[in-house]
Amino acid sequence: MNMSDLIVLIFTAVVTGGLGFYFGKSLYQKASEKKEAEANARAAEILRNAEVSAENIKKDRILEAKEKYLRLKEEFEEESNRKKSLLQTNEQKLKQREQSISQMMEQNKRRENDLESQKANLAQQTEAATKRREEAEKMLQQQVSQLEKIANLTAAEARDQLVDALKAEAETKAASHIKNVIEESRLTATKEAKKIVIETIQRTAAEHAIENCVSVFNIENDDIKGKIIGREGRNIRALEAATGVEIIVDDTPEAIVISGFDPVRREIARLSLHRLVQDGRIHPARIEEVVAKTRKNIEDEIVEIGERTVIDMGVHGLHPELVKMIGRMRFRSSYGQNLLQHSREVAKLCATMASELGLNAKLAKRAGLLHDIGKVYPEESDMPHALLGMDLAKKYKEHPEVLNAIGAHHDEIEKTSLISPIIQVCDAISGSRPGARREMMESYIKRLRDLENLATAFDGVDKCYAIQAGREIRVIVDAENVSDEKASLLSFDISQKIEKEMQYPGQIKVTVIREMRSVAYAR
Numbered sequence: 001m002n003m004s005d006l007i008v009l010i011f012t013a014v015v016t017g018g019l020g021f022y023f024g025k026s027l028y029q030k031a032s033e034k035k036e037a038e039a040n041a042r043a044a045e046i047l048r049n050a051e052v053s054a055e056n057i058k059k060d061r062i063l064e065a066k067e068k069y070l071r072l073k074e075e076f077e078e079e080s081n082r083k084k085s086l087l088q089t090n091e092q093k094l095k096q097r098e099q100s101i102s103q104m105m106e107q108n109k110r111r112e113n114d115l116e117s118q119k120a121n122l123a124q125q126t127e128a129a130t131k132r133r134e135e136a137e138k139m140l141q142q143q144v145s146q147l148e149k150i151a152n153l154t155a156a157e158a159r160d161q162l163v164d165a166l167k168a169e170a171e172t173k174a175a176s177h178i179k180n181v182i183e184e185s186r187l188t189a190t191k192e193a194k195k196i197v198i199e200t201i202q203r204t205a206a207e208h209a210i211e212n213c214v215s216v217f218n219i220e221n222d223d224i225k226g227k228i229i230g231r232e233g234r235n236i237r238a239l240e241a242a243t244g245v246e247i248i249v250d251d252t253p254e255a256i257v258i259s260g261f262d263p264v265r266r267e268i269a270r271l272s273l274h275r276l277v278q279d280g281r282i283h284p285a286r287i288e289e290v291v292a293k294t295r296k297n298i299e300d301e302i303v304e305i306g307e308r309t310v311i312d313m314g315v316h317g318l319h320p321e322l323v324k325m326i327g328r329m330r331f332r333s334s335y336g337q338n339l340l341q342h343s344r345e346v347a348k349l350c351a352t353m354a355s356e357l358g359l360n361a362k363l364a365k366r367a368g369l370l371h372d373i374g375k376v377y378p379e380e381s382d383m384p385h386a387l388l389g390m391d392l393a394k395k396y397k398e399h400p401e402v403l404n405a406i407g408a409h410h411d412e413i414e415k416t417s418l419i420s421p422i423i424q425v426c427d428a429i430s431g432s433r434p435g436a437r438r439e440m441m442e443s444y445i446k447r448l449r450d451l452e453n454l455a456t457a458f459d460g461v462d463k464c465y466a467i468q469a470g471r472e473i474r475v476i477v478d479a480e481n482v483s484d485e486k487a488s489l490l491s492f493d494i495s496q497k498i499e500k501e502m503q504y505p506g507q508i509k510v511t512v513i514r515e516m517r518s519v520a521y522a523r
Contacts (some may be wrong), residue, residue: 020272081216217256225249227282228256228273238284241476242291243269244465260467261448263331268294278321302327309340313347316368319396326369328376333445339376341370342430349426354419364419365520370398371423386410447502454501456493460486470508487514
């Protein structure tokens with residue numbers, strides 16, 4: 001290779017290198033510009049996306065702020081309404097209190113005016129009575145002096161002559177009366193002898209009388225007696241006032257006697273004592289609470305007894321009130337015979353007799369179970385128990401044959417059904433069994449009920465209980481309507497009415513209890 005070829009080759013390489021550099025640079029610039037354009041486009045797109053995101057975030061924050069504002073506004077309005085209603089309630093209470101206070105003030109003013117007028121009237125009456133007494137004494141002295149002048153005798157001499165004459169007259173009348181008594185005794189000796197024999201036979205069944213009048217509550221030790229009596233006897237008084245029975249705490253070991261003619265009251269007292277002794281807290285407030293709960297439980301037990309009885313007897317479809325009255329029979333007696341047991345026995349006898357005669361045994365059993373339902377009517381009535389029971393059964397839509405059987409089993413109405421004479425016969429069979437009934441017990445219980453009803457009829461009497469076999473009646477009055485002076489007068493009025501309207505052996509002690517209670521609530 002010569003030198004010229006080498007130069008050409010070098011020149012060609014230089015030119016080619018320069019062109020390659022130029023074209024490379026051009027391609028690099030184009031690639032750079034393309035990359036720059038793409039980067040700018042991506043940056044613009046990112047910017048647009050950022051602006052869109054920022055706008056969305058702004059809208060979300062605005063919505064959240066609006067929702068929070070609305071929620072806070074609702075809470076504020078609710079709180080404002082609640083406070084407003086509370087203020088209105090308090091304002092109403094204040095108005096009611098103001099009205100009650102104003103009414104009390106008016107009542108107090110009226111009472112003060114009444115007291116002032118009563119004082120003035122009493123003073124006038126006292127002054128008038130004093131004047132009348134003085135005038136009466138003067139007139140008496142004048143009459144005595146005139147009589148002494150007319151009779152030519154002093155008052156002492158006239159008194160002695162009058163006493164002698166009265167003594168002679170009394171001796172004559174006494175002798176005549178003794179003669180009449182002896183003659184009457186001879187005429188009635190047979191009758192009196194029969195009466196004594198009957199009373200002697202009745203007294204032999206002592207356990208029945210105890211069962212009907214007395215319940216025994218057994219205790220573990222005699223220390224409990226002190227808790228039951230309480231300080232100064234307040235616990236036993238509260239228990240007697242709440243239950244209407246007499247609690248006898250004596251020297252009998254480990255026993256307390258509950259006396260009362262009403263079996264329901266005795267059962268309430270017995271169960272209340274049992275709960276109080278188990279609980280250990282024995283005070284007047286607790287006693288009243290336990291007695292109220294026990295009374296409610298006894299009512300539930302009465303319903304349960306009635307339901308169990310109708311199920312056992314197979315008598316269905318009775319009204320719930322009739323079922324309740326059947327349960328109440330468990331705590332009633334008829335001439336010493338348990339009324340529920342008597343009714344069950346009559347129902348069974350009626351069903352057997354009706355079956356033998358080819359009659360409806362279920363209807364006869366139903367009538368036999370309900371025939372004495374009038375004896376447990378919750379309110380006092382002058383109607384015979386047969387008619388009262390018929391009205392009750394009619395009220396609760398019993399069968400007409402059942403109604404006639406109930407009303408006619410003591411011949412108060414005419415018998416129109418073949419079941420009616422069966423009920424009457426079975427009632428007589430159940431009641432005429434030897435030792436089934438005792439006339440004296442029924443009359444004794446009736447006398448105690450009449451005694452309680454007599455005292456309850458007076459105004460202001462809240463509760464009334466006959467205790468100690470009718471020798472004492474305790475009357476609990478309303479302390480707001482009866483004052484201490486009126487309570488004293490009330491005991492006298494009740495005793496006078498008992499003397500006029502009732503017959504009883506010995507004497508009856510009337511005790512009026514007035515208890516004032518003030519109750520307030522701290523809220």
